[in-house]
Amino acid sequence: MRTPRVTATGVATLAMVAAGASSAAAALASTPQPSGKAHKVARRAPLRSVALHESVRSAGTYEVIVKVTSHGGPHRGVKLKIGRVSRHTLTRRRTHRLTVHQKVTLKARRLTIHASARRAAPTVTATWRRLKPARAPGPHTRGAGGSSSGPTGGGHSPRPDSAGPLGVSGSWRSVFDDEFDGGSLNGAVWNTGWLGSGLTGPMNTEEEECYGPGQDVVSGGELDINMVAAPQTGCPTNGGNGPTVNEPFLSGMVNTRNKFSYTYGYLETRVWLPAGAHGGVDWPGVWEVGNPAPADGEIDVVEGLSGQACWHFHDSSEASFGGCSGNDAGGWHTYGADWEPGVVTWYYDGERVGQETSDITGDPMYLIADLAADNTYGGPPGPATMRIDYIRVWQRQP
Numbered sequence: 013m014r015t016p017r018v019t020a021t022g023v024a025t026l027a028m029v030a031a032g033a034s035s036a037a038a039a040l041a042s043t044p045q046p047s048g049k050a051h052k053v054a055r056r057a058p059l060r061s062v063a064l065h066e067s068v069r070s071a072g073t074y075e076v077i078v079k080v081t082s083h084g085g086p087h088r089g090v091k092l093k094i095g096r097v098s099r100h101t102l103t104r105r106r107t108h109r110l111t112v113h114q115k116v117t118l119k120a121r122r123l124t125i126h127a128s129a130r131r132a133a134p135t136v137t138a139t140w141r142r143l144k145p146a147r148a149p150g151p152h153t154r155g156a157g158g159s160s161s162g163p164t165g166g167g168h169s170p171r172p173d174s175a176g177p178l179g180v181s182g183s184w185r186s187v188f189d190d191e192f193d194g195g196s197l198n199g200a201v202w203n204t205g206w207l208g209s210g211l212t213g214p215m216n217t218e219e220e221e222c223y224g225p226g227q228d229v230v231s232g233g234e235l236d237i238n239m240v241a242a243p244q245t246g247c248p249t250n251g252g253n254g255p256t257v258n259e260p261f262l263s264g265m266v267n268t269r270n271k272f273s274y275t276y277g278y279l280e281t282r283v284w285l286p287a288g289a290h291g292g293v294d295w296p297g298v299w300e301v302g303n304p305a306p307a308d309g310e311i312d313v314v315e316g317l318s319g320q321a322c323w324h325f326h327d328s329s330e331a332s333f334g335g336c337s338g339n340d341a342g343g344w345h346t347y348g349a350d351w352e353p354g355v356v357t358w359y360y361d362g363e364r365v366g367q368e369t370s371d372i373t374g375d376p377m378y379l380i381a382d383l384a385a386d387n388t389y390g391g392p393p394g395p396a397t398m399r400i401d402y403i404r405v406w407q408r409q410p
Contacts, residue, residue: 059091060133064125071118071146075178075282077139077361078112078125083132090134093126111361113282113344119146141175176406177278178346179362188272188379188405192235197228202266204228206382207251211244213259219295220259220385220393222247227264235400237383239263239294239393261393265382269303273376277407280348285316286383286396287342292319295390296398298347300377309373311356314347316398317389321345323358327371334358337365344401351377352408379403 068074076094095116116123127136176184190198197204204225205212212223222244229236242262249257281298296316302308310326312334319341324334337360348359353374357367381400385393 059128059130061126061128062133062136063127064123064136064138066123066125068118068121068123068140069142071120072142073117073144074123074140074142075113076116076123076125078127079137080110080112080127081135082108082129083134089129091126091128093124095124110343111345113346113361141178143175177280177348177350177359177404179359179364180278180348180350183409184278184406185409186404187274187277187407189402190235190404191233191402192230192400193233194230197230197235197266201268201271203269203271204264204266206265206267207269208248211247212265213247213249213254213257214384218386218388220387221261221263221383222257222259223265223382224262225264227262228266233401235266235381237264237266237296237381237398237400238395239383239385239397240395259385261385261395263383263385265380267380267382268378271378273303273378274405274407275374275376276351276353277405278348278350279311279313279379279403279405280346281313281381281403282344282346282401283314284344284399284401285314285319285321285341286398287319288392288394288396291339292316292341293390293392293394293396294398295384295386295393296382297384298379298381298400298403300349300379302373302375302377308375309377311349311351311377313349313358314345314360316341318391321347321360323347323349323366325356325368325370325372328373333368333370335366344399379405 078092078094080090080092082090090110092112094112095118123140125136125138127134176182188201190201203209205223206215210225214221214223221239224244227238227240229238240262241260243258243260244262245258246256247259249255279300283296283298285296286293294316297312298314299310299312301310307328309328310324312322312324312326315322315324317336319339320336321338321340322334322336327333340360346361350357350359351372354372355367355369356372358365381398381403383396383398384390387393
């Protein structure tokens with residue numbers, strides 16, 4: 013297993029190993045669980061567990077990244093408990109590994125992680141960083157507009173204790189941050205649909221959905237973009253300047269067109285790409301475009317193509333450059349794109365995965381997140397949800 017990258021912002025690193033390993037740095041226990049009474053059917057192998065109790069700097073909200081290697085064979089179930097949050101996951105078929113990202117709130121200065129698997133205790137490495145300090149007791153007064161889900165500025169305080177982009181060093185300042193902690197989408201910075209309000213048509217003729225504002229739901233600290241099988245008729249395209257279309261699906265899109273744009277910086281988002289019984293579904297994405305697009309460029313921070321997490325840059329001639337990085341559907345992952353003069357570099361889960369230097373544009377771009385239905389690039393199309401924990405943008409300090 014590769015050692016997790018530690019940034020210069022005080023991210024701590026811990027390696028957890030099963031009982032009997034040579035490392036004495038981690039206080040671990042490997043404990044078989046009772047197998048119960050004998051049955052006529054074959055008994056399941058006992059659970060083998062590792063556990064960690066570690067002090068953290070202070071109480072607050074933390075992002076914890078746990079990397080697991082199963083020693084009981086490929087595609088094995090692993091039970092995780094990170095703080096008070098329980099997760100049931102499967103290791104990958106070929107690598108025996110998985111990565112879990114979890115945001116947890118710690119009320120005291122202690123982080124506890126348990127990992128259990130059958131036949132053999134897993135090997136686990138974990139890193140964490142504090143996102144927000146614990147809220148001070150007493151009454152809380154919101155800024156103007158009554159929403160805590162907006163970006164910095166405009167009556168909202170900057171996100172406290174920002175550590176900057178995951179896995180990327182440097183001095184950064186936050187210019188946009190939506191944690192989706194409110195009860196509804198912040199209309200001061202987000203539009204719904206494509207080039208219009210209310211029900212709108214798709215972006216191109218290959219897509220099979222219309223966009224409706226009711227499909228973008230902020231709840232439980234995340235933005236959920238939902239696609240349903242609900243045939244739509246008379247959806248206007250191109251802001252009402254194109255023909256109307258009929259499509260078999262209704263889905264959601266949010267964008268910051270004419271409300272927020274930026275030139276050069278780092279966009280990071282934590283996303284759960286939708287998955288079906290046999291892998292990824294639909295055509296989800298978090299991306300940014302110039303105005304007009306693509307003449308002023310397009311950066312796909314993450315684009316789900318049949319479950320593959322992919323990145324691309326589209327230049328003014330609509331040429332596309334990029335690649336993909338494995339099947340990420342059905343789990344939380346952090347995706348980032350560092351757009352600087354003449355170069356875009358992509359980072360997935362804090363690790364660099366690609367870079368492009370061909371015809372990189374320098375005009376302002378705005379943000380888009382959507383879940384499209386398509387059989388050409390994405391697919392298979394069907395009802396699903398793309399979940400977004402946050403969307404953040406930083407720019408480098410001079």
